[in-house]
Amino acid sequence: MRFGPIFVTFLTGATLIAIFFIPHRAAQQTQSVILEWADVVYTFALILGSISLWMSHQKKVQQRGEGWIYSTVTLIALAGVTTLGVVQGVGGDTIVGKLYDSVNAPLASTMFSLLAFFIASAAFRAFRARNVEATLLLVTAIVMMIGRVSIGEFLWKGFPPLTEWLLDVPNLAAKRAVAIGVGLGAISTALKIILGIDRSYLGRS
Amino acid sequence: MAATPNAFWQRILGIDRRWIFVLVGLGTMLPLLFPVNLPVATSPRVQAAYDAIEAVPEGSIVLMSLDYEPDIMAELQPMSVAVLRHCFRRNLKPVILTLYPAGPRLVERALAVAAAAEGKKRYDDYVFLGYKSGNQAVILGLGENIRGLFPTDFYGVRTDSIPMMQKVNSYADFPLLINLSGSSIADYYIRIGASRYHRPMILGSTAVMATDYYPYLSSRQILGLIGGMKGAAEYERLMGIVGDARRGMDAQSLVHVIVVLLVLLGNVALFATGGLKPRIGGGA
Numbered sequence A: 001m002r003f004g005p006i007f008v009t010f011l012t013g014a015t016l017i018a019i020f021f022i023p024h025r026a027a028q029q030t031q032s033v034i035l036e037w038a039d040v041v042y043t044f045a046l047i048l049g050s051i052s053l054w055m056s057h058q059k060k061v062q063q064r065g066e067g068w069i070y071s072t073v074t075l076i077a078l079a080g081v082t083t084l085g086v087v088q089g090v091g092g093d094t095i096v097g098k099l100y101d102s103v104n105a106p107l108a109s110t111m112f113s114l115l116a117f118f119i120a121s122a123a124f125r126a127f128r129a130r131n132v133e134a135t136l137l138l139v140t141a142i143v144m145m146i147g148r149v150s151i152g153e154f155l156w157k158g159f160p161p162l163t164e165w166l167l168d169v170p171n172l173a174a175k176r177a178v179a180i181g182v183g184l185g186a187i188s189t190a191l192k193i194i195l196g197i198d199r200s201y202l203g204r205s
Numbered sequence B: 001m002a003a004t005p006n007a008f009w010q011r012i013l014g015i016d017r018r019w020i021f022v023l024v025g026l027g028t029m030l031p032l033l034f035p036v037n038l039p040v041a042t043s044p045r046v047q048a049a050y051d052a053i054e055a056v057p058e059g060s061i062v063l064m065s066l067d068y069e070p071d072i073m074a075e076l077q078p079m080s081v082a083v084l085r086h087c088f089r090r091n092l093k094p095v096i097l098t099l100y101p102a103g104p105r106l107v108e109r110a111l112a113v114a115a116a117a118e119g120k121k122r123y124d125d126y127v128f129l130g131y132k133s134g135n136q137a138v139i140l141g142l143g144e145n146i147r148g149l150f151p152t153d154f155y156g157v158r159t160d161s162i163p164m165m166q167k168v169n170s171y172a173d174f175p176l177l178i179n180l181s182g183s184s185i186a187d188y189y190i191r192i193g194a195s196r197y198h199r200p201m202i203l204g205s206t207a208v209m210a211t212d213y214y215p216y217l218s219s220r221q222i223l224g225l226i227g228g229m230k231g232a233a234e235y236e237r238l239m240g241i242v243g244d245a246r247r248g249m250d251a252q253s254l255v256h257v258i259v260v261l262l263v264l265l266g267n268v269a270l271f272a273t274g275g276l277k278p279r280i281g282g283g284a
Helices: A003-021 A023-064 A070-087 A095-126 A132-147 A152-154 A158-196 B007-015 B017-033 B046-052 B070-089 B104-120 B134-139 B185-194 B207-218 B228-241 B243-274
Strands: B060-067 B093-098 B127-131 B177-181 B201-205 B223-226
Touching: A003 A023, A003 A158, A023 A070, A023 B134, A070 A095, A070 B060, A070 B127, A095 B017, A095 B070, A095 B104, A095 B243, A132 A152, A132 A158, A152 A158, A152 B127, A152 B243, A158 B207, B007 B243, B017 B243, B046 B070, B046 B201, B046 B228, B060 B070, B060 B185, B070 B093, B070 B104, B070 B177, B070 B201, B070 B228, B070 B243, B093 B104, B134 B185, B177 B185, B177 B207, B185 B207, B185 B223, B201 B228, B201 B243, B207 B223, B207 B228, B223 B228, B228 B243
Parallel strands: B060 B093, B060 B177, B093 B127, B177 B201, B201 B223
Antiparallel strands: none
């Protein structure tokens, strides 16, 4: 029962890796076909996700579970926007376009902008110079916060070059190390899955 | 009875966080209502992005992928407008797409502003392909058959019938790839568009993401990097325009100053109340 999925995984993984390094036209055409398959898979995933979302919220509404009123809003929005989008399109002059401009865009921006308030409060309570490491972090954060905005240059001409040095030397060194580590980790995980060593994706440990 | 200094600092430490929210709110609102227009210094990374567009021959068709949604539009929307205006001003013709389902309306808005400011027309000077699901698969597909991947543009016009699109069908046909992104989509463009298909690329990202892409700058996998609202403000300055980014930088500056002052105040208060006992090493 498990041989089939493991074999398909190996074949797909090995083929895609090989194609990546083969510039021949036949290899590229194979890749194009596989890409079209991927598009079909993505589309079905979207349909599956929408059905799953609908069923989950419908159940909550039927059982009058906690927050069922929000589930009702979700169901109405899902059905309404999908229907209007299919019938009318999603351009600027359509109802979906107007809903997007007047509801979705301001709400999403507002939710994200709330972060600034919570970050300010958290920084006040948590950013303490309790030891040498924490002090280093604190000083660096202050230099970056002031040096990376317009007022930094206005206060002291040395702020922008100092922040550039922090970004280009210590930051870059750490980022390179992390990137190389992540790359090696990704290769190792991919090989374990392709070779059938890691079979957790089959649903068993 | 007057409060002791220690009691004062205790009160500071226990300040209601809503006062902090009020301060941040005022720090954001006031500079937007009464702009100061603080100076913006140009970083070498943004200058490099600007120069990369300057180096593209006039009349060329460039590929732009604007991959963000309203949550981060404060940073990336002004950037899109500035970069689009630069392309238009240099008579470059962008082919634009987005890999985010809520992206098309933002792209339309950016195009409306930039095209009106520079006097450009759809299909003559730019094409908007719209949204396509599939992230990596789409980015790979752009290297093979763009018109196959996008049979119609965002407005339902067949791409085969658009004269501008008849000249391009894969990465190889574009002298420059521009990606303004708020997610790991930028990584895919670097790995596939810039590295595999060897296209010169410039990247715009949110401020928190920007440092992740510094290694790609030094390896020349990307030619320039525009980071966050600050980067967008620098770009606007290079363009000689005052847009939302330059207006927003005043607010960002004041809020940063408020946060720094709050952090300093918190440390002084903790030190004054004896809660801060400096030591070497150990946990925080």
